[in-house]
Amino acid sequence: MTEYQLPRGTQDVLPASWRLRARVLDAARARFEAAGFGRITTPTFEHTELYHRGVGEATDIVSKETYTFEDRGGRSLTLRPEGTAGVARAFITHGMHRESLPVKLWYADSMFRYEKPQAGRLREHVQLGCEVLGSELATVDAEVITVQAGIYRDLGLPDLVLHLNSVGSGAARVAYRDALVAYLTPFAGELDADSQARLASNPLRILDSKDARTREIVADAPKLPEFLTEDDRAHFDELTALLTIAGVEYVVDPLLVRGLDYYTRTVWEFTSSALGAQSTVGAGGRYDGLIEALGGKPTPSVGFGTGIERIVLCLEALEAGVPDRTVEAYVGTRPEAGAEARATAFHIATALRERGRSVELDLAGRSAKSQQKQAAKLTTVVRVLVDDFGAEMFLRSGFEGIALPTVIDAAIGQVDAQLTAAAATS
RNA sequence: GUGGCUGUAGCUCAGCUGGUUAGAGUCCUCGGUUGUGAUCCGAGUUGUCGUGGGUUCGAGUCCCAUCAGCCACCCCA
Numbered sequence: 001m002t003e004y005q006l007p008r009g010t011q012d013v014l015p016a017s018w019r020l021r022a023r024v025l026d027a028a029r030a031r032f033e034a035a036g037f038g039r040i041t042t043p044t045f046e047h048t049e050l051y052h053r054g055v056g057e058a059t060d061i062v063s064k065e066t067y068t069f070e071d072r073g074g075r076s077l078t079l080r081p082e083g084t085a086g087v088a089r090a091f092i093t094h095g096m097h098r099e100s101l102p103v104k105l106w107y108a109d110s111m112f113r114y115e116k117p118q119a120g121r122l123r124e125h126v127q128l129g130c131e132v133l134g135s136e137l138a139t140v141d142a143e144v145i146t147v148q149a150g151i152y153r154d155l156g157l158p159d160l161v162l163h164l165n166s167v168g169s170g171a172a173r174v175a176y177r178d179a180l181v182a183y184l185t186p187f188a189g190e191l192d193a194d195s196q197a198r199l200a201s202n203p204l205r206i207l208d209s210k211d212a213r214t215r216e217i218v219a220d221a222p223k224l225p226e227f228l229t230e231d232d233r234a235h236f237d238e239l240t241a242l243l244t245i246a247g248v249e250y251v252v253d254p255l256l257v258r259g260l261d262y263y264t265r266t267v268w269e270f271t272s273s274a275l276g277a278q279s280t281v282g283a284g285g286r287y288d289g290l291i292e293a294l295g296g297k298p299t300p301s302v303g304f305g306t307g308i309e310r311i312v313l314c315l316e317a318l319e320a321g322v323p324d325r326t327v328e329a330y331v332g333t334r335p336e337a338g339a340e341a342r343a344t345a346f347h348i349a350t351a352l353r354e355r356g357r358s359v360e361l362d363l364a365g366r367s368a369k370s371q372q373k374q375a376a377k378l379t380t381v382v383r384v385l386v387d388d389f390g391a392e393m394f395l396r397s398g399f400e401g402i403a404l405p406t407v408i409d410a411a412i413g414q415v416d417a418q419l420t421a422a423a424a425t426s
Numbered sequence: 427g428u429g430g431c432u433g434u435a436g437c438u439c440a441g442c443u444g445g446u447u448a449g450a451g452u453c454c455u456c457g458g459u460u461g462u463g464a465u466c467c468g469a470g471u472u473g474u475c476g477u478g479g480g481u482u483c484g485a486g487u488c489c490c491a492u493c494a495g496c497c498a499c500c501c502c503a
Contacts, residue, residue, distance in 0.1 A: 005476080005494060060501055064427075082503090111503075116427075119496065120503080127503055194500065210499075259502065280503060307503030367456070369463090376463045383462075394462055401462075 009115065009123025019325070020312045025108060027154040028128050032106040035147050037130055040105040042086035048076040054085030054294055056261025058201045065113040079112035082260070083305050084287065085294075087131045092296040101134030102301070108308070120278035120310050129284070129305035133291065136300035138235050141266045141286060142242035144302050148282060149248045151306075152270065157314050160281065162249065163269045165256035166236040167204070168228045170264065170289065176227035177203055187217045204257045218255070225254055235265055262287040266302065274317045275310060282306025328419050330375035332362035334387035344408065345386040351412045357419055381422045382415060393418065 006012065013021065032039070048068050055062045067079040080086055087105055090096075096103045108128035115121055130147065132140050145162070152160055167173060181203050188196060192211035199206065207218055228236070243250055250268075258267045267285035275281070284304025291299035331349040333341045349361040360378055362371050368385065372394075375383040383394040385401065391411055392401035395418070404411035 008494070065501080113502080115501070117495080118498095121501085122503095125503065129503090277498065278502070282503065305503060310503055364455095369457090370455075372463050385462095396463080 007123070009117035009121075011122060011124075015325070017312065020315050021308060023315070024151075024155060024308055024311050025128070028106070028108065028151050031147050031150045031154065032130060035104070035143060037104040037106040037147075040087060040090060040107050041109060042083075042090050042107070043080075044110065045077045045079050046086055046089065048078040050085055050089055050294070051078050051081060054088060054262065054290060055082060059259055059261055061113060061259065065115055067112045067114060080109065081111055081113050083107055083109065083111065083127055083129050084131060084260075084262070084290070084303055087303075088133070088287075088290050088294055088296075088301070091131075091133050091291060091299070092294060097134065097297050097299060101299075102140060103133045104130065105133070106130035118278065120275055120307075120313055122309060126308040127305045128308060129282075129303060131301060131303035133301040134299050136235075136288060138238035138266075139242060141235075141239045141302050142246065144284065144304060145239075145243060145268060146246040146248055148270065148284065148304050148306065149246075152281070152311075155311065155315060156318065157272065157281070157311065158318060159273050160270050161251060161272075163253040163256050163271065164240070164243075164250045165224075165253050165267050166228060166232055166265050167224065167257060167263060167267055167285075168232045168265060172227050172229050172232055173204075173264070176222065176224050179222045179227065180204070180206075183221050184217065190214075190217060202261075205259065207255045207257050223254055232265060239266060258283065258285055260285075262290040262293070264288045268304075270306070272310075272314050274314045278310065281310050281314065326379045327358045327360045328380060329357055329359045329382050329384065329415060330362070330371070330378060330380045331359060331384045332366070332368070332371035332375070332386070334368055334385060335365055337387040341386045341388050344391060345384070347408055348384060348386070348391070348412055348415065351408075352416060352419075355412075355416055357416065382418050384415060 029039075048066070051062050051066065057063065061081050066081050069077060071077055087107065091103065106129065108126060110124050111127045112124050114123060117123060130144060132144055149160075149162065168176065181199060184191070184199060184203065184206065188199060190213055191199070191206070192209060192214050195206045195209050195211065195214050206214065207221075207224075209215065209218070225233075240250065240252070256267060256269060258269075263285035265286045265288065267283075269283040270281045271279040272281050273279065282304055283306075284302065286300070286302040288298075288300040291297065291301065329349075329352055331345045331352075333345045345361060349359045352359045360374070360380070362374070366374065371385070372383065381396060384404070385392050385394065390406055391404040393404050393415055394401050404414055
């Protein structure tokens with residue numbers, strides 16, 4: 001019967017799943033607002049060139065995972081594969097370098113990558129993240145990481161580990177890259193196939209290869225930290241000291257390199273053991289050269305992105321069997337009762353909602369017993385049952401129905417008062 | 427992109443070596459028991475066995491293709 005399947009790697013987000021998503025978005029918004037970030041939305045697609053220049057031709061994301069198409073006007077456009085390039089472009093487009101720097105922006109939008117799907121890896125996924133543009137202070141790195149850690153902490157994500165490293169600024173990276181290539185070239189034949197290819201295109205990525213022999217070789221390779229300049233090192237040391245002040249635990253991982261070309265100095269990654277191979281929950285880094293590379297003024301910046309679906313996966317692992325939705329009151333009608341009783345029930349339900357109560361009204365014409373079951377499932381505080389002779393209110397703990405006043409406003413008031421009393425004791 | 431596993435009612439799954447009208451639990455609906463609900467008992471609805479070909483007298487069960495999901499790699503959020 002499935003005439004139409006979902007396109008590969010896409011999903012419908014149903015109400016049960018939205019409960020957790022909404023919680024993630026709320027936590028993020030609260031943390032970003034507390035830190036003075038403003039929200040930004042950039043287009044879902046940009047000129048293809050932006051991503052080639054911004055993210056990097058050699059990266060997998062751009063070279064083999066983009067959704068690129070030509071529109072009816074012959075322009076080459078690409079669905080957003082990551083968040084930073086678009087925000088950087090907007091920064092330039094709107095001349096934000098004239099504002100008081102740094103500019104602090106956050107977003108929550110769909111990203112599109114043509115990948116082979118797996119749990120926690122979709123072709124369209126929603127990423128929330130932020131960018132701070134226009135300051136090279138380590139304080140900014142620390143603030144951004146602390147906000148990210150705070151979101152996870154508020155959500156109660158278990159067993160997250162923050163991996164932290166510095167890949168150095170431009171000159172240091174070039175020097176290290178040359179040293180690494182010089183060291184690895186004699187071993188070229190022993191490296192795994194992917195790493196051999198990267199020797200020319202992106203040698204730093206060889207550092208985090210999972211191939212056993214490659215790892216052995218890498219173990220004796222020149223170490224990136226030894227190539228950092230004094231300034232790089234001081235920047236990193238300041239960052240780690242600030243994280244300690246904020247109470248954010250981290251692990252320095254000298255082999256951590258990120259897949260996007262634009263990173264300089266600080267790079268990091270939060271991983272969770274609840275996620276299998278797609279263990280990265282969120283990651284970020286500093287990109288001091290990006291804005292300039294895109295034609296703006298030199299603007300040192302930092303940001304991170306984190307996948308909502310992966311966070312939700314972690315949360316689901318945490319809480320199974322929690323009810324989909326709950327409501328304070330359930331208002332039903334005895335099925336044999338007439339239209340007048342239904343009108344009374346409707347009146348009570350809508351009036352309670354006006355008072356800010358969450359109320360479910362029987363819309364299915366169920367039996368009285370079934371309505372009680374429904375009410376129990378929704379974990380209501382009170383259940384109201386209306387028939388032609390009046391309305392009764394049932395408390396969760398009591399056996400006996402409490403007759404409500406026949407004057408409807410009084411009945412509503414009594415239910416409302418009961419809900420207030422219940423809220424006070426819980 | 428590479429390698430592997432899987433695809434049967436809304437959900438979780440059983441269907442042995444191919445053989446008459448395709449099953450269980452759960453969920454949902456109705457009824458009974460119980461001074462609400464839960465529990466317990468009874469009844470009922472839902473499936474073109476992912477899709478398309480092929481082999482066969484006959485296929486959910488074998489073969490091929492295809493689509494989708496999952497696992498590892500790759501990559502990444």
